[in-house]
Amino acid sequence: MPELPEVETIVRGLRARLTGRRVKAFVFLSPHLEKKQVPGSFRPEIYQGRKITGIRRRGKMIIISFDGQLGLLVHLKMTGQLFLTDAGQKMDKHTHACLKFYRFKKELRFRDIRKFGFVNCLALTRIEEKINRDLGPEPLSLSLAGFKLLLNKHGQKRLKNWLLDQKIIAGIGNIYSDEILFRARLNPFRLAGSLDEKEAGRLFQSARRVLKEAISLKGSSISDYVDALGNRGGFQKRHQVYAREGKNCLRCRQEKIIRRKINGRSTYFCPACQS
DNA sequence: AGCCCATCCTGTCCGC
DNA sequence: TGCGGACAGGATGGGC
Numbered sequence: 118m119p120e121l122p123e124v125e126t127i128v129r130g131l132r133a134r135l136t137g138r139r140v141k142a143f144v145f146l147s148p149h150l151e152k153k154q155v156p157g158s159f160r161p162e163i164y165q166g167r168k169i170t171g172i173r174r175r176g177k178m179i180i181i182s183f184d185g186q187l188g189l190l191v192h193l194k195m196t197g198q199l200f201l202t203d204a205g206q207k208m209d210k211h212t213h214a215c216l217k218f219y220r221f222k223k224e225l226r227f228r229d230i231r232k233f234g235f236v237n238c239l240a241l242t243r244i245e246e247k248i249n250r251d252l253g254p255e256p257l258s259l260s261l262a263g264f265k266l267l268l269n270k271h272g273q274k275r276l277k278n279w280l281l282d283q284k285i286i287a288g289i290g291n292i293y294s295d296e297i298l299f300r301a302r303l304n305p306f307r308l309a310g311s312l313d314e315k316e317a318g319r320l321f322q323s324a325r326r327v328l329k330e331a332i333s334l335k336g337s338s339i340s341d342y343v344d345a346l347g348n349r350g351g352f353q354k355r356h357q358v359y360a361r362e363g364k365n366c367l368r369c370r371q372e373k374i375i376r377r378k379i380n381g382r383s384t385y386f387c388p389a390c391q392s
Numbered sequence: 393a394g395c396c397c398a399t400c401c402t403g404t405c406c407g408c
Numbered sequence: 409t410g411c412g413g414a415c416a417g418g419a420t421g422g423g424c
Contacts, residue, residue, distance in 0.1 A: 118417040149401090177418080194418045196402080211402085231401045233418065273393060283419080290417055339417075340404095380395065383415085 118342045119193045121256070121288030122331035122352065124174050127199055130345035131181075132172040134201060135225065138218040139168045140183070145236075147213040150227075153235040157243055163187065164216070164238070176252045176287025180244055188241040190248075191227065197234030199227055200345045252287040256324050259286070264321045272310020276320070277379045279309040289324070292337055292359045295385050297324045299358045299368075304391045305377075305384050330355065358385040366390055 119127070143164040145151060167183035174180070179191040179199065191199060201223040208215075214227040214236050227236055239247075254263065267285055279285060280294040289297070298305050301323035303316060312320065331337060336350030339360070343349055357367050362376040362385060372389035 120417065123417080192418080194400095195416070197418095229401095230403070231416090231418095233400065271393085275395090278394080281418090292417065337417085342417080378396095381397070382418095 118196060118198075118340070119177060119336075120290035120293050121174075121177065121328055122293070122334075123336035123342060123344070123350065124177050124179060124193070124288070125332050126335045126350065127345045128172055128174040128179055131199065131201070131225070134223070135169050135181075135218075136171060137168065138221055140164045140166060141217040141219050143214075143216045145214050146208070149232050150213050150236055153237070155237060155239070157239060159187070159238040159240075161214075161238060164189075175248045176255070176283055177290070178248060178252070180241075180248070182241055186241050188239055188244045190235075190237040190239055190244045192235050193229070194231070194233035194235075196231045197227065197229040198343075199225065200343070200347065201225055252283055253285045254287065256286050256288060257328060261318065261321050265317050268309045268312060268317055268320075272308060274309050275305060275379060276303055276307050276309055277305035277382070277384050280324075281380070281382070288328075291382050291384075292339070292356070293327060293331065295359050296355075296357060297327045298391060299386060300327060302368075302390050302392070304388075305379060305386055358387065361385060 143161045145161055164183060164187065167185055167187055169181060170184055171182040177192060181189040193199065204217060204222055204224045211230045212226050212228045216225040271279055271285055274282065276298060277294055280289045280297060281291065301319040303320060331352040334351035335344060335348065336342065337352040337356065338349040339353050358374050361374045364374055366372045366374055366387040366389065368387065368390045372387050374385050374387055377384050
């Protein structure tokens, strides 16, 4: 579900409500989260009494900082949700972790139907190491020159795979890669190193425009995505190609949108407009 | 180096 | 209604 705009929306909602709160209890409710801890992880109980000092996003990862140099590193993967709810609200079997606070009637829950996501209990220094090792730059902080450098550095990759590779650029997933390529009028099978100056510029601007607009509309609500406060996003109304197989292209109004698998991911594009 | 596929899970939807 | 298969916003690791 969540790509950069959705994760950014969740983080903004949580940051405004949780910064400065002190932890009354933090618990894992399901054993699979334990198995996903990495060497150097702490026990959840260590967070008791700590105060939240900040919440931020890096790529699709969420980092919650606590005093005492402690952190939580969260990845929602496909079906993960991080949301605030009234303390005592009934939990279903997919809720796997819960963070409670002093003098605050809401609690933070981690819910994940497919269990691909993780919540790692780590020192902030280790989180920093991990995200810097595993993630490329933020697409909205990157310069055009840096963007072009990366296109050429991984010039043999198809554009679709280039956009999806978190080590090259962090935060873009399957929906936004297709929407970005459509607006840039570039074929997802093109090789990253094959773009001329104009095309590289179009891709760069398209990525910026799509991601910024999606953030301003609070992400895309397909299926059941809602943010940390239970609100739906609005960018799904602006989708031009994603999940539009067989429908007329909204640009040329002639050709039908087609779907092809690239690296196992469904990829939607207009064969006439995107060359 | 990069592609393809299987894999980690659960739920939904579609065709028969 | 039931059943089997395909598919789903992500990421990794093995084989080629």
